[in-house]
Amino acid sequence: MVIVRAEKPEDSEDRLAIRSIQEAAFGRRHEADLVDGLRSEGVVLVSLVAELDARIVGHILFSRMSIETASGCLPAAALAPMAVLPSHQRRGIGARLIRRGLALLRRRGERIVIVLGHPDYYPRFGFSSEKARDLQSPFPPGAFMAMELEAGALDGIRGRVGYPAAFGL
Numbered sequence: 001m002v003i004v005r006a007e008k009p010e011d012s013e014d015r016l017a018i019r020s021i022q023e024a025a026f027g028r029r030h031e032a033d034l035v036d037g038l039r040s041e042g043v044v045l046v047s048l049v050a051e052l053d054a055r056i057v058g059h060i061l062f063s064r065m066s067i068e069t070a071s072g073c074l075p076a077a078a079l080a081p082m083a084v085l086p087s088h089q090r091r092g093i094g095a096r097l098i099r100r101g102l103a104l105l106r107r108r109g110e111r112i113v114i115v116l117g118h119p120d121y122y123p124r125f126g127f128s129s130e131k132a133r134d135l136q137s138p139f140p141p142g143a144f145m146a147m148e149l150e151a152g153a154l155d156g157i158r159g160r161v162g163y164p165a166a167f168g169l
């Protein structure tokens, strides 16, 4: 049975497992380094792991980002990075991580979530490139998506998105 739980703060076993899953899923160190960078910057909102038989097989992280509008800065949550061990993909583990993460953010009063990802995958959770159409970003429109955790949260919102420094954008 898959259990989704919060990453334990300052727990070296969790950190090592998260690093190895990110590296295995993406085939490079960049995303694992991004997780470390976001922790150091103190911008992690939610970091969840999926455990199967006491082994961590998936990880998702949401961090604090902003939308700079003409009338001020609006907080949003960035979904990135997310990874499931290649041997455990396509079993719904990624979906469990996303849904739990979104539920936690909603409960904490977050209103907007932004993701850069596969346009075939994220719309099933409520993300759309249409919702992100008035948000300026350095990314191509199709893969840059937003969702509202509260209906109408993006109504009339125009502006440039600001990512944590760890993203290096």
Ligand SMILES: CC(C)(COP(=O)(O)OP(=O)(O)OC[C@H]1O[C@@H](n2cnc3c(N)ncnc32)[C@H](O)[C@@H]1OP(=O)(O)O)[C@@H](O)C(=O)NCCC(=O)NCCS
Pocket: 025, 026, 082, 083, 084, 085, 088, 089, 090, 091, 092, 093, 094, 095, 096, 116, 117, 118, 120, 121
């Ligand atoms: C993306 C990822 C986290 C999804 O985790 P998962 O546990 O396999 O996802 P789920 O089982 O919930 O969903 C599976 C669905 O995801 C979609 N999907 C998974 N990987 C995909 C990919 N590389 N490209 C497009 N769609 C993908 C498929 O539509 C699949 O549905 P199907 O089984 O009906 O074909 C996982 O595939 C992964 O770690 N990939 C490598 C790292 C990555 O790309 N991270 C996300 C960056 S946006």
